[in-house]
Each structure stands twice: as structure tokens, then as C-alpha cells.
Amino acid sequence: MKYSLWTLARNALDYHRQWQAAWRSPEPRAEYDFAVIGGGGHGLATAYYLAKEHGAGSVCVLEKGWLGGGNTARNTTIVRSNYLLPASARLYDHSVSLWQTLSAELNFNVMFSPRGLLHLAHNISDMREIARRGHSNYVNGVDAETLTPEEVRAHVPFINLRGRYPVLGALLQKRGGVARHDAVAWGFARAADSLGVDIIQNCEVNGFDIRGGKVQAVRTSRGKIKVRKRVGAVVAGHCGVVADMAGFRLPVETVPLQAFVSEPLAPVINCVVMSNTVHAYVSQSDKGELVIGGGSDPFNSYAQRGSFDQIEHVAGPIVELYPIFSRVNILRQWAGIVDITPDRSPLLSATPVRNLFINCGWGTGGFKATPGSGHAFAATLAKGEPNELCAPFSLDRFVTGDLVDEAAAAAVAH
Ligand SMILES: Cc1cc2nc3c(=O)[nH]c(=O)nc-3n(C[C@H](O)[C@H](O)[C@H](O)COP(=O)(O)OP(=O)(O)OC[C@H]3O[C@@H](n4cnc5c(N)ncnc54)[C@H](O)[C@@H]3O)c2cc1C
Secondary structure, three states: OOOOHHHHHHHHHOOOOOOOOOOOOOOOOOEEEEEEEOOOHHHHHHHHHHHHHOOOOOEEEEOOOOOOOOHHHOOOOEEOOOOOOHHHHHHHHHHHHHHOOHHHHHOOOOOOEOOOEEEEEOOHHHHHHHHHHHHHHHHOOOOOEEEOHHHHHHHOOOOOOOOOOOOOEEEEEOOOEEOOHHHHHHHHHHHHHHOOOEEEOOOOEEEEEEEOOEEEEEEEOOEEEEEEEEEEEOOHHHHHHHHHHHOOOOOOEEEEEEEEEEEEOOOOOOOEEEEOOOOEEEEEOOOOEEEEEEEEOOOOOOOOOOOHHHHHHHHHHHHHHOHHHOOOOEEEEEEEEEEEOOOOOOEEEEOOOOOEEEEEOOOOOOHHHHHHHHHHHHHHHHHOOOOOOOHHHOOOHHHHOOOOOOOOOOOOOO
């Protein structure tokens, strides 16, 4: 069923009793050409582009919980592409260009809102960092503008420019913004399902049958599924666990990342403002909640829980920078489990198992890359070798030393 004004009107006249389920819930088949492990945004986007652009035969997505129950629907939805290095700029900017038409492509409103994104500079080294990154963005064809404090105030009139964290300037990416996270998972799921992809929820992958250096079958909580061609593991914070099942290790650490939202307010802030030095950022959701986040927890864990110390740590600088938020109530807090590589860049790579590929290591900033990552990784899976966008993000870089080191540019990566 195509979603349109006409469909809405017709269903309204019928008291909304005739809507179809957005996707099927099929029983797993005994065999597929491609298996994608993980029903987050990246896994679903991979399956969608595999089916749409590569005529990939039979494809399944195996999700241990429910769609978007991982980081995809736990993140703070920031979209941008102003990374430092050419390989990252190509990958993330490819994604930003796909975001622009994604709602029409999927026939599902993902509420992409390119409302502009500011990175504040609080000291001389921040000023140097934004100048360097801005120049690099310019060279790489990514939009970037440096702003004076007065220009920052024009975007955020109530900002405290001269407090404990003085604002000396900012880097603006006008094409940056936010999108609705769970709609992204649902939109890709619905579109993939309509192309024949089997999305199987409550289906945990717990092992592989590997013979001759290839995955022959994936073992799941719902039985064994044979794989004719390739497997893509797209499980974010659990990538180390899945790699362990396949007999290799990844250079990835798993840590919790927290965020919280305030009670809903009337529209007050119409851009995203990030502050790497004080590890705090804020935007306002369409519901009116202030969406606030900071850096990741300083320990490894798989527990998706928030903690009071993080609220205190992040709310302090937020109130210092935006004193009008000091009496706003916090409504909810949560955490996701993110997968961080030493150079803070993702892994879109072949592995020691010949037909098993990984898409992970997005750490604290993979939501923005969802369409681009799915698009590039689908091409990689379809051909069995890294495509042009994925090639710099291989596992080999930790052997050759050819790192894509975004650690400095991405101190707060979202
Ligand atoms: C609080 C927070 C804020 C963030 N803010 C931003 C932001 O503003 N902007 C941004 O770009 N990024 C942000 N991120 C990062 C972003 O959310 C992630 O990088 C991105 O969502 C990863 O998507 P994914 O599809 O790879 O992973 P996920 O959405 O986590 O999907 C992986 C799926 O794999 C499933 N899975 C795991 N193991 C198995 C198994 N054995 N068998 C079957 N299924 C399995 C999981 O259940 C999960 O559904 C944030 C993250 C958090 C936690």
C-alpha cells in the first residue's frame, strides 16, 4: 500500500480498519542467498539496497529483539558530514545527500530536518580546530561556515557568550540537522519488506557453521539458516560478540552512551548546538523536548542504563551555556551500547571468514550515516569485495597503519 494523502483519506472514511501491516512477520526459510544480522537502521538499509539495487535474490534480516531496539532508536538523531578526512567526508556526505530524498525514496516520512548544526569553539585550540576542519570540509566539497560570536547569537539568541565557557566562534554546517530515528528503521523495514526481504524479529544469531573458511549456515534461536552467498554482521555494540562466534577479534570497545530529554517546551531552539570541549549538545525534538547528550561512559558495559552522574556532568555545561534551561525538568534518560574503534571511524570490511562481512564501529555517531552506510555496504556484500566508499574502512588499516583518524575531529562524534 502506497502511503499518500489519498490513502489516508480513504482509510479515514473507513475508520482506519483497513491499514495493512507495515511489514510481514514471516517464518525463517531454510536457506537464503544473503543474511543480514541486526535489524537496526544500518542492517535494514543494507537489506533494502541489496534488494533494490543489486537484484540480490533472497535476503533475510535476523534481529534478536525488535526493529530499531538497539542504538537506532536510542540516539539523539544528529545528522552531519563535516568530518576531517577525505574518506570520512565522502562516506558521510554521501549519506547526507541520500537523507535529502529519503522520505520520498521510502514512501515514509523520516522527518529529516536540515536545520543547521553549530560546533562551538570555547578557546584558542577550539578556534584552530574549527578553522582546520572548516578548510578541510571546503576542500572536500562539504559545506562549512565559521561564525563570529555575534553570528552565533543570531542562531541562538539566549546563549551565554561570556560565561565559564566563553563562545569565541562556531563552525556551521547548514545541511546538518536531525531526523526521526525510529521512522528510519520502520521506513527501511517497510520498503525492504515490499521488495521481498524477510525481516525476522526475535531471532538471535548464536553461532555459525564455518567450513572451508566460509559460513555455510547461521545458527539462530529459531533454527539453522543456510546461506548461499554472503553474511553481513551489522550489530553495533555486539559486533565483538558476533566476531567471537566466527573465531576472530575486532579492534572495538563496547561502552554505554547516554542521553536524556526534558519535558516538552514551546519552540525555543531551531538548530543543533554541539560543544566538544565541554561534551554537551542540545537540539529540540518535534515534540518540543530538549534532546541532550554528552560523551560516552568511561567503562565497558552491555547495560543499557542511564546514571545520575552523567546527567550532572552534562546538565552543568548546558545550564552554564543556556541559563534559560536551568529550571526545565528532565523527563527521561537512557543509554545505548556503542562500538568504538581506536581511530573513531567505522569498519565496513571483509573479515578472516571469506563470506562474512562486517559493518560496525560507528561508535557514538553512526545514525547520520544510516542510508550511506547501507548503500555502500550493500554494494560490498553484493560483489563480495569492498566498494570504493567502504575500502578505506577495512580491518586491515589496523595492520597497515593507514588509519582514518577522526578521533580529534570527533571528540563528540554524534
Ligand atoms: C545515546 C546515543 C546517542 C547517539 N547520538 C547519535 C547522534 O546524534 N547522531 C549519530 O549519527 N549517531 C548517534 N549515535 C550512534 C548511533 O545510534 C549508532 O551508531 C547507530 O544507530 C548504529 O546503528 P546500527 O543499525 O548499526 O546499530 P543498532 O541500531 O544498535 O542495531 C544493531 C541490531 O543488532 C541486533 N543484534 C545484536 N546482536 C545480535 C545477534 N546476535 N543476533 C541478531 N541480532 C543482533 C540488536 O538487537 C540491534 O537491534 C548515538 C548513540 C547513542 C546510544
